[in-house]
Amino acid sequence: MRALDGAAAALIGAFGLATLFLFIPGTIEDPGMDDLSPAFMPQIVAILLTGLAALLGLRSLLRRPAAGDSAEEKPALTRRHAGFVLLAALWLAASFAVVALAGYLAGGAAAVVGAMLLMRIRRPLTIVATAVAAPLVLWAVFWQLLTIPLP
Amino acid sequence: MEAVLAGLAQAFTPLTLGFVLFGVVLGIVVGAIPGLSSPMAIAIAVPLTFYMTPLAAIAFLLGVNKGGEFGGSISAILLNTPGTPEAAATALDGHPLAQQGKAGKALKTALYSSVAGDTFSDIVLILVAAPLAVIALKMGPPELLGVLIFAFTFVTALLGNSMIKGLIAAALGVLLSLIGIDPEAAIPRLTFDVLELEDGLSFVGAAIGLLAFSEVLMQVERSFLGDSGAGEAAAGFSKAREDNAFTRSDFRQVRGTVARSAVIGTVIGAIPGLGTSLAGFLGYGAAMKASKHPEEFGKGRLEGVAATEAANSAVVGSNLIPLLTLGIPGNVAAALLAGAFLIHGITPGPLIFQDHAVLVYGMFGCLIVANLMNLLVGSLGLRLFSLAVRTPRSIVMPSVALLCITGSFVAGGGLFAVATMMVFGILGYLMRKLDFSIIAFILGFILGPMVERSLRHTVILFEDASDILGHPFLIAMLVVSAGAVFWLGRRPRGKLAR
Structure with a gap:
């Protein structure tokens, strides 16, 4: 640290x-x-x-290391974390681009798919079901129920 | 008196009651899901309030806050995984009770204690807020500046593991709050000729990014790095009535504990920066010391559950005391409520009792109503809400990420707000990793304009340095702030948790 x-x-x-x-x-x-x-x-x-x-x-x-500090304590940020941040940034940029170009439903699905892939979820049915259901439900709530327009 | 009656009348309309109910249900559900927290729920719920009246919006968010405080105890008791940080102490005795088949009794104890503690602190708030506001109105810009300096140093001294990091986070928040149009000269500042920045950075986008989206990134990262986070299987409910009921004997056992913890939580909540988690652990510690059987704590004592829940829920009401009287939010939830006030054109602070008296007393009415709703909804839906803890993280987190995108778009009115939210999400993730306080940042972001106004007016008022001698309150605040830096800032860390 x-x-x-x-x-x-x-x-x-x-x-x-x-x-x-x-x-x-x-x-x-x-x-x-x-x-x-x-x-x-x-x-x-x-x-x-x-x-x-x-x-x-x-x-x-x-500052000298305190008595309670462990030499084997895991560092807060490692190369793996840096790799994650890079992938997360790519995921966010891609999701943003899809929302901007193709609208909320497509962009929302892309965001959900990207998040699940990052979480190492590999069950196609779960991914597809969540990617379809989540944006649809939110779109229905915001646009249809609350009449708040989405992209 | 007219304002009181008018406010209460507005609080008891079907629309307002409906929003309180909705908020409580949402708060309980979100609080029960591990990985989600009450502040996250409030941050994401704020955009939903844009199309509500100010009272309905505040009532809704108060309901989310109160429901969330109880909701966190559900997963703490059933899964030994607190849904909110402040429910961590609830798990100490709550989960052992659940493992003995007494999940129903533990959950009811948590619910009743939570409502009792919350109601006590709401009553204290209602009684002291207006008189304190009268005192606060006598303060001029130098006195307000002193209070703000004290608030920043006190809060950063207590939060996290490093006061310097806390001050850096607060300073960064203040700096980013200055982006936009200068309030005196009406010229752009730090906008880099980006038109969207002339309105300043969206508070809601920043809050959603820092609180909710950064947590999503943390949870996604856990799975990415191989932590499946399966956790314990949920403890079950016994079929015996005795194990699921909260009896008179149970009431006699915990009533003293609840009263003590309610006072502890109320005092902690009134002091900015101390946090709900501290209240919970202090309440637990006090209950253990006062108990005739301290050795049984951690093995399934009802007082353990009651103490924590009463204390951490008592913070909710008293946390509004510094917000309403001084305009200084005491914790993240209060900061988000302050943001919601601002979105609806209301500036929290002592003048709110003069300019928006009906709203304030309506809000007081909603606080009491929300407690009753919490009691009713929690009692009726306990088994149903317990199902929320089983929601897989692999579905929750992507859905919350999408909700963050949606909420920031609605709040900011466009894709620029979404981009802002994402940037703040990554910033929040890095701040968590490097142990910089997000609460200090949010405080700085919200209070930045107030600090600037007070500092400018003070500098203009003081013709030379000796003028400070005419403001003993400012001197006292500066001395106390220096004391906070040298005494609290150098204490061993980890003893006062966030």
Whole structure:
């Protein structure tokens, strides 16, 4: 966890600095008012974020493992987790694309199928039944019952 | 008095009662399913309230919250797998009771204790909220800023395993809340010329992503990595009447425990950040200490079930005290309710008693009604709701994922909101993995605009630093916040669970 804390600190610190020196100047105009600038609060928070990230990084470097920490404790993020995140991102992107291009029912079915495949469900009947039933039920509830339009 | 009567009259209309009932049923079912929680149910239910009146919407969500608190005990007792984190302590004695064939008795004890604790804290809320709001109205921007700083430091000091991580999460939430149009100068901030961002990031989309969708990702990941999560087989119900009834003898056995735990839960709930799980375990611990047979706890003592359920349900009502009086949500459920208030154009805080008195008293009426509904529905449908625990995760999680997509589309009005929800879902997943508090993030996201307003007005008010001496309350809050940082922030972690 110490290594992950260090990595998280570096990432958050970089984000804070980027916000302070790139995003804020690039996206917030100075209206030339006598009052406080619109960039005031974002700057305060970005400075705070960067400072806290530095503290976290420092703590991860200086902290000794506690007596209760186990050397065999599983790391929170491993390459397998990274693989999962990548696949999950692909699943979400694909589902989003199908919803945008083909509508809610098709996109919903794609989302359900993708989730079940990720969960290593391999029973075709279960997958098909859930992929058909879940979007249909929700479509019926939202569009037909509540008259809330779906894509 | 007119507002009270008008509010109560609105609370007892068939439409409002219907929504409360629907919310309670939904909350019990969702709370009973392992892997789903009451805050998840509320987050997904918020988009459904768009087309309701404000009172109906709040009543519905309160019903979901209350039903969810009891629902979590069903899987805790039957499966030894709590449906909600706060039901973890219920499983300690609830499941052994079920294994002895006394699942009916355990479930009824949980239900009655839950309703009793909830009702007690609702009464406290009704009695103290208005007077506290009067006091809160006397606070100016510097005093409010002090309260907000204290709330952030106190909450992050108690949550999770690291105060620094909690503060980072809160700061990130505040930063993302600033995206949109600046409220004073009316110019875009951090929108990167994306038109959809000029309205700011959708709170509902963020909440669904962080709370519900990230949990879906966690559960999907478990299966992906090979944890089938089969769990224990559900314990059964004995045919003996004695094992399924809650008798007078049982009532005499647990009444003191329920009263004690109701007080504990009410106090815990009134303090932002302490969490429902803490209330449950504190109630359990107090019951064990007070018992003449502490060695029997963990083996099927009714007091164990009663203590936990009364305490964690008592948090529900008192958690609204800081929300209504200061506008500061005390836990995730309250934060989601605050979001629902905002969606319906109502700003929680001390002015709500002046500007929306009828709504507030209507809400108080709905709180009591929801408890009665919880009692009625829970009693009648106990066996039926127990079937919910058997729903396979392989069907639940993909369905919840689809529900998240649907809900965020409805809430945000388009596919951009769906994309936002997905991004927040992945962010929430990473935050859980790296032990950054999602609650702190949501608090920052909700309170960000309030913090900015207070800070701006304070800076404008103070011509120089010595002006702070004219605001002793602000000084006191800053001192207490510093104390929270140095004392609570450096305590050994793991002792005050979320």
